[in-house]
Amino acid sequence: MHKGKGMKFVGDSRISAERKPNVPKDYSEYPGRTEAFWPNFLLKEWLVGAVFLAGFLTLTLAHPSPLEGVADPTNAAYIPLPDWYFLFLYELLKYEFASGSWTIMGILVLPGLAFGGLLLAPFLDNGPGRRPHQRPVAVAMMILGLASVIWLTYESAAHVNWEERAEANKPIPTSEVEIDTDDPGYAIYENSCLQCHGEDLQGGAAAPGLIGTEHSAEEIATIAVEGIGSMPPDQFQGTDEELQQLVDFIVSVNEQAE
């Protein structure tokens, strides 16, 4: 760079009037088969990116992102689960030494030690050797931490029936269906079914939603009287005429929803 007297600038700016040549560095004297990043290596690297992107898009297309029913704070039966990469922290809190009066242990001390150790690893493992066998303590701690995280995640996830969970929490767009509360069938629904099947037939913790049901009118009538699965019999007690009104009401809501 030119310094001192004789510096030339572009106009009244501080941009030097002397142009620097736009040529790549020469790597031919570097050790080994060193390559320039631009453009030599980048022309190969984008291939890795393209393969990765293809795999990623396949995953995205094969498994649409899940969405459960709209948040219902009154749903006391819902068992909360965090995203998979927080499961190990969540599972840790179930151990005796990390819950109850030892909660601080589970939420602060143990994760703090693990993540604090990770953050400060260069200062805890400050010897000169880089090879794993030259720093057995650091490597052992990392393997121990990694094994604990994998074990806790497995313990937490293995007992969950993911398919059942997804099935029970399917999203139902209730907003599209107008429930006619003046329908004579609704009064009967209110008395016999509402407690479990919900105000808008959306279902609840103990019973499925009734919108989008696959049962025919006759089957609905039979189920109301005899029950099905975990639903006990005699939920509906009334005249045949009332039963007909109830079935007509449920069928009409379903027709409207379609």
Added chain:
Amino acid sequence: MLQKIYDWIDDRIDITPIWRDIADHEVPEHVNPAHHFSAFVYCFGGLTFFVVVIQILSGMFLTMYYVPDIENAWKSVYYLQTEVAHGQIVRGMHHWGASVVIVMLLLHTLRVFFQGAYKKPRELNWIVGVLIFFIMLGLGFTGYLLPWDNKAYFATQVGLEIAEQVPFIGMHLKTLLAGDPSIVGAQTLTRFFAIHVFFLPAALFGLMAAHFILIRRQGISGPL
């Protein structure tokens, strides 16, 4: 023609030194999978960055439809998922990208750890990297609430209850995150949205810039 445009700009703002700083750096033999296949472990960092770019782009498109209020959040996601052209794909990319970025970060961290690449003089870059990991976990936690479905709501409630149990500052921490000492509701959603879309990405960009400037200054660690 392109050369003329370049020269015209270079004449005025002298961009050649900046461009050479960005373009000129060596790729040593031991990190180049073209020469040693096992060097693919050096790809994890770049792939993490790639997924981050996917997250930024898909997230920008998601905000075109997403409404951060408790009445409409779930409906807007449902609409995006079922009605909007390619909405399911864009949301899918953001959803799966959130998991893939954690996996890639983990692999990258393990590569650096087991190679001892964080040793002098690269201590600071390791710390910046671990901070990026924390920011990513924060992005995952705040993003989980935004669809406002049951899964989101109850997981967030658990998370906030855990925050509440931190001694001395627990209550304040929960209030800061949720907007109220006891309610998980409208305020919580807008706060998580703001944290997810503005605060954490801003921190992430700063840290990523520091990460890349440091790696460029120090060069990649040598072979074992």
